[in-house]
Amino acid sequence: MKWLCLITVFVSGLMTQAAGAPPSAWVQPAASLAEQIAGILGPGQANLTIRNLSTIPNDEIPSIRSLLEQDLKVRGVLVSEGENANTIHVTLSENVQERLWVAEVGEGNETRVAMVHVEPGIFQRTQPVGGLTLRKQTVLTSREPVLAVLETADGLIAVEPEEIVIYRHAADGWQEQKRVGIGQKSPLARDPRGVIFLSPSGDGFEIFVAGMSCAGSDQPAKPAQELTVRCRESDDPWVLVQPPVTPAGSTTQGATAQMDISVTPFKAFYNAARNYFTGVVNFSPGVDLPPFFSAAQLVRSASDAPLLIEGIDGKVQILDNIALKPVSGTRDWGSDFADLQSGCGGGTQIVASGSGEAISDSLRAYEMPAQEAIPASAPLAMDGTVTALWTAPDGKSLFAVVRSAADQYEVDRVSASCN
Amino acid sequence: MRWIVFRQVAISCLLVVLALPAAARTRPRYGGTLRVEVEGDPWTRSGVQPGSLARRLVFDSLTRMDADGAPEPALAVRWASENNDHRWQFWLRPGVHFQDGSALISAAVEASLTGSCGANCPWTAVHVVGSTVVFTGDAPMPNLPELLASDDFSITLAGQANSSATMAMGPLIGPFIGTGAFQVEGFTNGVLTLTANETSWEGRPFLDKIEIAGHKSIRDQWLDQSVGRADLVEVPAEQLRQAHEQRLTVIASPPVDLLALAVADGGVLSNPNIRAAIALAVDRIAISNVIFQKQGEITASLLPASVTGYSFLFPADRDLNKARELRGGLTPPPITLSTDGGAAMMLAAQRIALNLREAGFNVQVASAGAPQHADIVLLRLTLASNQPQAGLELLLRRVGVAVPVRENSPAGLFREERDFLGTHTLIPLLYLPRAYAVGGRVRDLRLSRDGEPLLGGVSIQSSQ
Numbered sequence: 109m110k111w112l113c114l115i116t117v118f119v120s121g122l123m124t125q126a127a128g129a130p131p132s133a134w135v136q137p138a139a140s141l142a143e144q145i146a147g148i149l150g151p152g153q154a155n156l157t158i159r160n161l162s163t164i165p166n167d168e169i170p171s172i173r174s175l176l177e178q179d180l181k182v183r184g185v186l187v188s189e190g191e192n193a194n195t196i197h198v199t200l201s202e203n204v205q206e207r208l209w210v211a212e213v214g215e216g217n218e219t220r221v222a223m224v225h226v227e228p229g230i231f232q233r234t235q236p237v238g239g240l241t242l243r244k245q246t247v248l249t250s251r252e253p254v255l256a257v258l259e260t261a262d263g264l265i266a267v268e269p270e271e272i273v274i275y276r277h278a279a280d281g282w283q284e285q286k287r288v289g290i291g292q293k294s295p296l297a298r299d300p301r302g303v304i305f306l307s308p309s310g311d312g313f314e315i316f317v318a319g320m321s322c323a324g325s326d327q328p329a330k331p332a333q334e335l336t337v338r339c340r341e342s343d344d345p346w347v348l349v350q351p352p353v354t355p356a357g358s359t360t361q362g363a364t365a366q367m368d369i370s371v372t373p374f375k376a377f378y379n380a381a382r383n384y385f386t387g388v389v390n391f392s393p394g395v396d397l398p399p400f401f402s403a404a405q406l407v408r409s410a411s412d413a414p415l416l417i418e419g420i421d422g423k424v425q426i427l428d429n430i431a432l433k434p435v436s437g438t439r440d441w442g443s444d445f446a447d448l449q450s451g452c453g454g455g456t457q458i459v460a461s462g463s464g465e466a467i468s469d470s471l472r473a474y475e476m477p478a479q480e481a482i483p484a485s486a487p488l489a490m491d492g493t494v495t496a497l498w499t500a501p502d503g504k505s506l507f508a509v510v511r512s513a514a515d516q517y518e519v520d521r522v523s524a525s526c527n
Numbered sequence: 528m529r530w531i532v533f534r535q536v537a538i539s540c541l542l543v544v545l546a547l548p549a550a551a552r553t554r555p556r557y558g559g560t561l562r563v564e565v566e567g568d569p570w571t572r573s574g575v576q577p578g579s580l581a582r583r584l585v586f587d588s589l590t591r592m593d594a595d596g597a598p599e600p601a602l603a604v605r606w607a608s609e610n611n612d613h614r615w616q617f618w619l620r621p622g623v624h625f626q627d628g629s630a631l632i633s634a635a636v637e638a639s640l641t642g643s644c645g646a647n648c649p650w651t652a653v654h655v656v657g658s659t660v661v662f663t664g665d666a667p668m669p670n671l672p673e674l675l676a677s678d679d680f681s682i683t684l685a686g687q688a689n690s691s692a693t694m695a696m697g698p699l700i701g702p703f704i705g706t707g708a709f710q711v712e713g714f715t716n717g718v719l720t721l722t723a724n725e726t727s728w729e730g731r732p733f734l735d736k737i738e739i740a741g742h743k744s745i746r747d748q749w750l751d752q753s754v755g756r757a758d759l760v761e762v763p764a765e766q767l768r769q770a771h772e773q774r775l776t777v778i779a780s781p782p783v784d785l786l787a788l789a790v791a792d793g794g795v796l797s798n799p800n801i802r803a804a805i806a807l808a809v810d811r812i813a814i815s816n817v818i819f820q821k822q823g824e825i826t827a828s829l830l831p832a833s834v835t836g837y838s839f840l841f842p843a844d845r846d847l848n849k850a851r852e853l854r855g856g857l858t859p860p861p862i863t864l865s866t867d868g869g870a871a872m873m874l875a876a877q878r879i880a881l882n883l884r885e886a887g888f889n890v891q892v893a894s895a896g897a898p899q900h901a902d903i904v905l906l907r908l909t910l911a912s913n914q915p916q917a918g919l920e921l922l923l924r925r926v927g928v929a930v931p932v933r934e935n936s937p938a939g940l941f942r943e944e945r946d947f948l949g950t951h952t953l954i955p956l957l958y959l960p961r962a963y964a965v966g967g968r969v970r971d972l973r974l975s976r977d978g979e980p981l982l983g984g985v986s987i988q989s990s991q
Contacts, residue, residue, distance in 0.1 A: 207836070401554045
């Protein structure tokens with residue numbers, strides 16, 4: 109019997125945890141509301157009714173009632189069932205930001221109101237699973253638009269439309285250390301874009317935004333305030349694909365370097381007044397490339413690494429043997445994709461954003477053995493629109509910038525695990 | 528209340544989901560003309576409504592509301608208050624130009640705000656300090672950044688955005704020049720044409736042009752969209768169900784339009800018991816069910832349940848017996864009821880008149896557009912912020928109550944609302960969503976906090 113009771117208590121505890129906030133979350137608001145009620149009624153007896161207009165699960169109402177009764181009793185108000193001149197109608201309500209508990213306290217013909225607000229609950233979300241599983245980890249959140257970020261040995265450099273922001277590790281995550289103005293003279297584009305890459309030596313970085321380029325150095329262990337960034341007006345082509353570079357001070361090597369694969373540096377001219385690349389690139393592709401939004405190099409083997417582009421007409425094509433060939437299976441793709449050296453399946457996948465609109469974008473990995481994109485993972489739900497996606501310097505993970513419906517920006521690191 | 532709130536949220540989400548295109552999505556493309564049709568005038572404001580779609584595209588304000596209804600930088604990049612909110616200083620965004628090329632300087636902002644602020648001005652004085660604008664008030668102005676986001680205080684070159692200037696005077700005169708993403712090109716055959724502002728401080732918009740055809744009936748709007756002549760048309764709340772039956776792609780806001788009766792507190796209605804009787808006599812459920820096809824959220828509070836959580840404390844039930852009791856035995860003199868809205872508002876006014884007659888009132892409904900004084904006016908007010916403190920002050924100012932709302936706790940706001948509603952000079956009835964039907968080539972359309980389409984970020988969809 110004792111064991112049965114213990115198991116019952118344990119199971120009911122688990123159910124409560126799963127259903128909503130832990131019972132301890134109600135202790136403080138119950139006490140606060142009881143204090144206000146007792147202040148109105150004074151010592152005596154009262155009828156208590158509770159109705160729930162909130163998202164609190166109904167099976168938690170008895171425990172809330174019990175807390176209220178105890179707190180009222182401590183303050184001299186006894187809850188009774190019989191005829192009573194005093195009434196307490198408690199409504200568990202909420203608005204979009206918080207929960208609100210309201211007590212309508214009746215003494216004869218007079219009704220007075222007491223209120224307490226309660227912190228909102230925390231809701232868990234689950235990740236979908238698939239053959240190859242994509243996972244995300246939030247690296248940074250910001251109210252300002254983030255165009256690109258770069259993780260260095262001991263810091264993080266974020267590119268915003270008008271500023272470069274330097275972060276350093278702190279106990280509670282990234283801490284902003286310094287902001288450097290980019291100094292654009294012309295108005296920004298409405299869909300601003302930017303890229304940041306490690307310099308080939310690994311101890312500096314290069315940034316491209318519309319009409320400007322910046323270069324900086326970021327020595328490990330050097331205070332952020334001593335970090336230098338120089339920006340200038342520039343219509344130089346942007347770096348879009350770069351051989352793997354190991355950040356100074358880091359001991360890990362890039363995935364493609366480990367695979368002994370040669371990645372061709374690839375640069376493209378950007379239309380600073382719009383949001384796409386003109387199609388003019390730093391090598392001779394053998395054909396005229398159309399204006400495009402995105403490009404990635406699909407590393408299939410040491411000798412086979414064609415370029416994948418998505419034109420501004422939404423068509424995804426592959427540049428293979430000096431010919432542009434259409435890729436099928438990309439109807440669900442958005443405008444952003446990047447290559448991922450996951451080591452799963454064919455070794456390299458293309459991860460593309462989804463074709464949905466603002467509130468429910470997703471990322472999905474695709475194998476591309478030929479001219480067809482074959483889904484290799486379940487879609488990974490993102491909490492908004494993916495506005496930028498690029499491969500991390502090590503090639504083994506990606507970074508995605510997501511704009512939420514509330515115009516908050518989140519930078520997520522996306523990695524894959526083989527099933 | 529929970530069910531109502533979450534039903535609305537669910538409906539809004541569903542509507543947004545229904546708005547998703549099936550085709551592949553690219554980054555927004557530049558170019559193209561968006562064709563919009565509206566029932567009202569494309570430019571001139573009417574009644575107590577804060578503005579028009581076109582004005583929002585042409586003008587900016589010092590601040591604007593973000594998705595949560597909180598103020599965020601627009602023409603001002605930052606602001607600070609001093610002296611217990613009696614003094615506010617706003618720093619202007621550098622490098623902004625009006626559409627005629629002249630620079631946005633603090634003197635121009637001062638001139639604009641001085642010209643646009645009328646009798647219920649939230650501040651006592653506004654003056655220039657270097658590249659900043661300083662507001663001072665005899666009373667504290669706790670919600671000034673929110674108030675400045677209002678269309679009432681949009682910045683124009685001549686400071687007369689709210690003047691009676693009409694398009695016939697020409698699009699390039701001061702009242703039509705702002706700093707917004709689009710500029711007025713012309714007004715021909717009832718169509719207002721706006722062109723992209725290449726030097727907009729927010730970046731050149733994706734669209735080349737927007738054509739707004741005014742004075743189009745809903746029927747004509749839907750017909751034009753069905754044959755591809757319009758990209759964005761209106762869907763009144765009462766026709767949302769019909770829009771879905773016709774398989775229109777609809778995007779809808781949360782409930783943001785408050786239908787309320789403004790009751791005069793003089794003459795026939797100077798007796799507060801008579802006004803209280805009117806509030807008790809109105810059958811909100813019938814108005815919601817019959818006229819607005821159950822698309823509204825019934826309310827007796829100024830702020831909706833989703834904003835405060837306490838709206839259930841204001842009973843919305845009809846109590847005809849109590850209404851008759853409060854009215855007393857004598858038949859009061861005739862009362863006139865009017866509305867400044869469209870057909871549905873007139874139907875609602877007629878229904879309310881019927882309710883009041885059942886309570887023993889002698890009510891006459893003024894015909895639409897009749898320029899006569901009315902004792903009771905059925906209004907449509909817009910909730911501009913879902914921050915309760917600012918939202919309440921903005922609503923009250925809209926009906927001429929220029930009193931700062933200083934309380935920000937739920938209990939304090941409840942008291943402010945209860946005290947004001949206790950005068951029965953404004954009787955809230957329903958909250959309604961705003962909705963639009965969107966053509967298949969329109970992408971990235973979002974609605975502002977107060978349900979207006981945000982066309983600056985819209986582009987025309989390419990087909991893959």
